[in-house]
Amino acid sequence: MRDLVCVDADDVDAFRAALTEALNAGGPAVFPQRARTAEAGAAARKVPPIAAVANDVALVIQTSGSTAEPKRVALSGSALRAAVAQSHDALSGAGNWVLALPVHYVAGAMVVVRTVVAGTELLRASAGVDGLWDAVASAPVGPLYAALVPSQLDDALAAAQQNGRARALLRRLDAVLVGGQKLEEPLARRASDLGVRVVRTYGSTETAGGCVYDGRALGGTRVQFDAAGRVFITGPTLASGYLSSGGAGAFVTDAEGTRWWRSGDLGEWTEDGRVRILGRADSVIISGGVKVNLIEVEEALHEHGWGRSAVAVAVDDPHWGQRVGVFLDGSLRRHPDGTPVADSEVSTLLDARFGPAGRPVFVRWLDAGIPMTETRKPDRGRLRDLAADAAQGAHNKVDRGEGV
Structure with a gap:
């Protein structure tokens, strides 16, 4: 067995030093955690504490728990080194990296891992686009990458479209890896433009972070789908x-x-043999016997301009089985002429696209915006909790003869 040490994820220097020892000198495996999480104790995260790990383990990352x-x-x-080799082979070779993500999640941790394995520079970006520009501007000559x-x-492109210096710094990056959630086509086009x-x-x-780039599996990675389309x-x-004890059945061994x-x-598979991700398996609900894909509901709202961060959730319903609930960013509740968007307009749009099964049981505009995790993904766990209250309110409206 090998010792496992916790490192404060906010102390990037300490994390990088411990990771270097783990990968290059047989030091203890590393578990980056935010200080407030460690202080709260393992019980608060519902995961038992671990004191030692198998000899081959170098890094432990806790998933966000957002879903x-x-x-x-x-x-x-070996998995970390393979991931580094695959990534650099797919890019322009090894290079320096801008760290703009938390290291206690895999995307941020792998940025640090790439610099440790390749012996390149790590440029830490403070919060906000100004921090990103400062990090890029301080980079030495050579290939430069970032993960966002x-x-x-979106924030970086908005700044670059308004400021020549920001635009030049963004173009200084040889590649920007984008993951964590779906990259919408309008955003991708803005970057290309x-x-x-x-x-x-x-x-x-x-999978030690991204193992499929632009729909192509990297290196020795293979992807397949079962009959239901699961990846x-x-x-x-x-x-x-x-x-931990969770995740039973997540790793399986085939007959070979x-x-x-x-x-x-x-x-x-796309027609040209690329991997297309359709969404989470649990994003498909059955409403009145009809399948509704919550990801497609969100995409419909994105296309209409109301849902830059729209989130559709499943709501249990005694009659329909499940129904759609919709959360939207309150700052977007305006038409171009300044008039407010009515909830009924959202319902009508989804009804026309998906039929009665897609008509939401509630539409909620959140003045504080969509709650996000630390990696800036919608916090679906928190939204599910909010949905229970919103659905009860919607059912009460129905009881009084009102509608969404």
Whole structure:
């Protein structure tokens, strides 16, 4: 067994030093955690404490828990090195990296891992686009990369469209890896129009981050889909497993002895042989006997301009089985002429697109915006809690003869 040490994720220097020891000198495995999480105790995260791990484990990352119970994922040194090699092979070779994401999540941790393995520079960006520009401006000569989530790319592009210096700094990046959630086409086009190379990534903590770039599996990674369209992944970057009791059945071995990770996502092949991710397997609900894909509901709202951060959730219903609930950013509740958007307009749009099964049981505009996780993904766990109250209010309206 190998010791496992917790490192404050806010102390990036300490994390990088511990990771260097783990990967290059046989030091303890590293578990980055935010200080407030460690102080709250393992019980608050519903994951038992771990004192030691298997000898091959170098890094432990806890999943965000935004869609399910958080799990501690054990990643071996060989998996991390394979992920680095795959990524650099797909880009312009090894390079310096801008760190703009938290290191206690896999996307941020892998930025640090790439610099440790390749011996390149790590440029830390403070919060906001100004922090990103400062980090890029301080980079030495040579290939330079960054990993961002879509909302960060959106902010960077908005600044670059208004400011020549910002535009030049954004173009200084040889590639921007974008993952964590779906990259909408309008955002991708804006980046392309500005001459920014964006690489769409797909992967997870269980695959040591992105292992599919622009729909193509990297290196020795293989992707397949079962009859229902669920995504399965195998390859050299696969995690060793979980340290916690959750996630039973996530790793499976086929008849040929190949070990696969069973994701929570649905996908398909495009005509040119690329991987297309359709959304989470649990995003499809049955409403009155009709299938409704919540991801498609969100996309319909995005297309209409109301839903930059729209989130559709499943709501249990005694008559329909399940129905759609919709949360929207309150700052977008305006037509171009300044008049407010009525809830009924949202309902009518979805009814026309998906039929009665897609008509939402409630529409809620959140003045504080859509709640986000630390990696700037919608906090679906928190929204599910809000949905229960919103649905009860909507049912009460129905009882009084009112409607959405």
